[in-house]
Amino acid sequence: MREQDNRLEQNKQEEPVSILSRSLLTGFIGGVLGGFFGLVLYYFNFSEVAPKSYVLRSWLSAPWIDTWLGNVISIFMMGVISLGTALVYFMLFKKINTLWIGAAYGVLLWIIVFYVIQPIFPNIPHLTELKTDTIVSSICLYILYGTFIGYSISxxxxxxxxxxxxKEASK
Incomplete structure (x- = not known):
């Protein structure tokens, strides 16, 4: 009878999902949310830069980029790109369980995107040409993104x- 109970679906234990897999999922969700909020900032004129400016307009010139489909694909692509940032955070800072490291990581990402690799995005003005609203709102968005990714993973x-x-101690 006991053997039969062990075979029942309700008595089987779930296979644990690895920490890395959960971290990558966190990265994807953070990228999608960050892309969505970046789009909201753009539509309400808090930012001159939309997520599609990074992802699609830099390499494509199709007319559908300015439609809702371009926005959805851009947000999805931000989630995919965010897998890399989550992986880097996981490899470097996962053991540090504080909000400040995540916020600093967000500022570092902002510096990398708006200053270091800005030349590969021809549709984004140089940092000195951006309005103060764009700089402040994008820094805030990146801090929020870094905090979400960092604290969730840690x-x-x-x-x-x-x-x-x-579990080991109870054995």
Whole structure:
């Protein structure tokens, strides 16, 4: 009878999802949310730069880029690109469980995007040509993004380590 109970679906334990997989999922969701809020900032004129300026307009000149489809694809692409930033954070800072590292990571990402690799985005004005509203709102968005990515990944990593240690101690 007990063997039969172990085979039932409700008695099977779930396979744990790796910390890295959850971190990448966090990165994708953070990128999608960041792209969406970047689009909101653009539509309400808080920013001169839309997410599609980075992702699509830099390499394509199709008329559909300015439609809702261009916005949706841009937001999705921001999620895919964000997988890389989440992976970098996971590899470098996952053990540091504080909000400040995530906020600093967001500022670092802003500096990289708006200053270091800006020349590969011909549709984005140089940093000195951007309005103050664009600079302030984009820095805030990147800080929010970095905090989301950073604290989510660090918190998940540290909670998983605690659970593993508790499990080992109970054996």
């Amino acid at each position: 918190y998940d990593y540290n909670e998983t380590i605690i659970k593993v240690r508790e």
